[in-house]
Amino acid sequence: MSVVIDTKGLDLTFRTNDGPVHALSDIDLQIESGEFVSLIGPSGCGKTTLLRVIADLEKPTGGTILVNGVSPEQARLSRAYGYVFQAAALYPWRTIGSNISLPLEVMGFSQAERRKRIAKNLELVNLGGFEKKFPWQLSGGMQQRASIARALSFDPDMLLMDEPFGALDEIVRDHLNEQLLKLWAQTQKTVVFVTHSIPEAVFLSTRIVVMSPRPGRIHDVIDCDLGNDRPLEIRETPKFLEIAHRVREGLRLGHSYDD
């Protein structure tokens, strides 16, 4: 088990018109290969910022971070991760299949290889047969699934997901949580997952990182050992509720519920 993400004393202060914003303060986190780690916290606690630093979409102002043993920029250059945003971010002028092939085109895969990967990854997210449809013809849940397929198309080792199911209704969300878990079991990727839903975090993760705001820091890291086989019904078991309770306590102590 190797460490794929290693941060020490990570610090990020934004300089804005309203003065400096201390988004990340002294973040120490090690994530090992194959883990499913959730970052949970209220708005402004730095969880999205931390994800973006890992993805080299933001540069830290202090501390160190290594992704796959190299700097985040080098990890990005070597296409080590796939990123899934809060919105599906599909190009409206491309078909679903063409959207999946976007990263493959940028990275220079051959046409035959692209076609193979499009078919394979659409099957993986249960969207087989939707290659020729346009994004507006799909529901929100299906669009987000297509976005996940796109992130997986070039076979990165890591998946960075920023509240991917936040805009969807609860039933679709539960369904997609199930599918994501199956996907993770099948592909064995390392997943870093930002959410502000406690049940979602407990259901999906092997470890939960509770963050608190002002300044953004890690309040608690909770091991979530519910085993590998997790049907949706596991959410009513006492073990699940115990872990969820711990998470909620962490959020409360981290002043997430304060006015």
Add this chain to the structure above:
Amino acid sequence: MRERQGPSWFFFDRLLPIGTVVLVIILLWYGFAVLLNAKFELDQAARAKKQISTMELVQKTMAQDRPVLPAPHQVATEIWNTTALKKVTSKRSLVYHGWITLRSTLLGFVMGTLLGIGLAALIVHSRVLDKSLMPWIIASQTIPILAIAPMIIVVLNAIGISGVLPKALISTYLSFFPVAVGMVKGLRSPDLMLMDLMRTYNANRSQIFWKLRWPAAVPFLFTSMKVAVAISLVGAIVGELPTGAVAGLGARLLTGSYYGQTIQIWSALVAAAVLAAALVIMVDLVSRLVTRHMGMAQ
């Protein structure tokens, strides 16, 4: 209520509204024609020491040789005479003159569009050019075109460039601006999320341009092109006015005004308006085709 289909739709959603407006315009036109031409008739009657009834007055105002405002049927007759009843190659044919103007319009429009797109691409990719070019581009449009058009034509003729090109250059000058402004907006329009996505793929600037910026800018391009094609026509006509050109719709306007042939002036005006409408409609049709091919998303 059921959506209208077929002939019913055509009548209620297209023919009736547009037809009503056209009818109102024609009625107002007739009204103003009578009003504006009446003074001449009254003067004539006074000189001949005759009394003239209202009925006679109205009839006479609509049949003058050199009216202040020609009646619609006079303009229509003149247009008919100079298009359908004349050979296309004749120097009196409105079709011939229309084609001369159209040549410069189209050439200027194409050059202006390409120039506008090129400038926009440069501005979006270089902060230096953004700060230095944009103000000049905007300033260029504040110079009254009527003032510099004769200068441009005379200078170009002096160095041997004559014919279609000088007028086309004036059209280019006018039409590149809406395209440049629209395309800068369009090339910058993609969501920050989509740009971040490209960054995670480590796409280079050329890939980002062709795969993201350019398709996102297409609706902006067509909107700008509709404005650009109409203004390109204005440029071509303006290019024909100042230097006594002998061919083109602008030339018709000019000779009409030299010889007091107001009906000729008005028929050239109507022809120019119809030409502009046709050009804009064609750009619109192309835009619909392209956006349908691009997935109807925009």
